[in-house]
Amino acid sequence: MAQRRVIIDTDTAGDDSQAIVLAALAERIEIEAVTIAAGNVGFADEVRNAKYSLQLADSGDVPVYEGARSPLLKDHETAEYIHGEGGLGGELDPDVDIPSAEGFAPDAIVELARDHPGELTLMCIAPLTNVALALKREPALNDLLDSVWVMGGNVNCLGNVTPAAEFNFWVDPEAAKLVVRELDVTLIDWGLTVRDSTFEAGTLDRIADAADGSPFAQFYTAIARSVREFNRERFGEDVTTQPDTLVSGLLIDPSLIEREGTYHVDVDEREGLTRGYTMVDELGVTDGAADTRVVESVDADGFRRLFLDGIVHGDPERSLE
Template identity: 45%
Template sequence: MTAYLLDVDTGIDDALALAYLAALPDTEFVSVTATPGNVDADQVARNTLALLELCGRPGVEVAIGARRPLSIPLLTTPETHGPQGIGHAVLPEPSGQVSERDAVDLWIEHARSRPGELTALITAPLTNFALALRKEPALPDLLANVVIMGGCFYYQGNTTPTAEWNTHVDPHAAKEVYAAYRGRPFDKLPIVCSLDTTERMEMHPEHVRQLAEAAGAVVPELVLPNQPEGQRSTSDNVLVRHLSDALRFYFEFHRLYDQGYLAHVHDFFAAGVAAGTLEYSARPATVDVETASPLLVGTTVADFRGLWGVPPNARVVSGNNPAQAFSELVSAVGDLAARVG
């Protein structure tokens, strides 16, 4: 059993990551917290509650922490993830309620009560995690593992020419988080899934079709580039229908920006790294984040060669296996969709 603290900004690819973890038989969601990013924090929390319930995981405590980045105004991305963050999908109203507790306090409380047991997965800007580290500097020692989706190194950014979205939303938080890991033991350093490898996770219409087949859906799920934009799924499987509607929006967005009719499912890959189910390799590096330059704000820089003379503070993923990852995704989420209908 792997017990998770998750921090998300749900988000189409966050939704796929949550569905994937929910599909694994040995997953315990200790709590899921909401950071503003793709949408505002309140919408993130509602999306997360609804999605967990769709995936057969009701009763998970979902809490909100920060409602804006540490030092700069909040920027959201409806053009990428849709006005509610889930593309064309319209999630049912969740029966559960957002927790009244503070996300940062929850992380610290759980980490203290279960030292060395919890895996942290952060697929959002690092705002809540930075605030938690301010209040409990021992958090890196208390957590079993930390996996972060964010940054880009030898790779073009997806928000500015040099900056990845999560880091660009709150660069000051990211800078604090990486600084907090300087001098930590190697096995405690965060595993960083950057665009260098997450953009190799290209989900295509064929994967959606395979997912519906694996779920036992009667109606073939055909999300095709020649169909009208915004066409809604008619799948007889509820989870397939919602994921398909979300992914269609993501396909359309990527095509609009000349990347093809596909979706980069960054957060699913990070979830698989956290779960230990996806193949990857990683290299130690000293990571820092630019916060002052208007031209380069949000840029992540990795020193792999020790040129700064500063100990590594991260393990940056350098290789992965997309074919294995999508085979695993189709099998696991297809089985979950079959179980929940």
């Protein structure tokens, strides 16, 4: 399989960090750049976490560009209550001596796309502020990219930050609305991650048992601790979900996708109960163009195997043909 060249746009904390590690470990993916957007935790922590994740996977030479420090219009609210102080489970506080790349992240996205037309995949696992700003700078961005994969929204299911909305789309709904309107997006939504990327205690214990022999398993166990505690207290379940790492997994092995559909998608940017709500017209009753690819089901066992191959053995492609 040809190598996929990827820009990862992230608000690095928790699962974002693991998504970067998994992508960096895969031979099928070449990370061209990482761009940082305001989201999960404080901006400086996000930058540090991205650099540390790359360094852990022996990819510290990948340029990290700092981007938008706040949403387009809304006030910025973070999620340390889920990811722990600093974003790595509340216990890790790594010291990373890697300078950020020169330039503003949205400009870097545009410049890389212009330099490599039709060759780059944009992997978006953060609020979409950087991508929206890149679109404002280059309205033809869609034609310059090979593909755009977005973790965001909640398709006909409960959100994870309000009953109506998923965190990434809720943080910057104006950006999400623009991106799904102007770019040919493949959408990985919150509902999919709950259905097909939830790890229960048995899987989590297996990863923890491998921590002594694998720095990646040790890292995952540390950063997942805060999320496990949150899920136990909020939902009474000892589980984690892997929304951002699922995107990495599908880019490594797209054959994991079992069912998908193409629909008109819109995002409610208005303040109020439905801020960040993802409207997916599965019934075809609106006038909007059906141009967003929505992944509806993936091979959960296959994804878990790929994930464990990466975290335990350092090779996410170990079981792939």
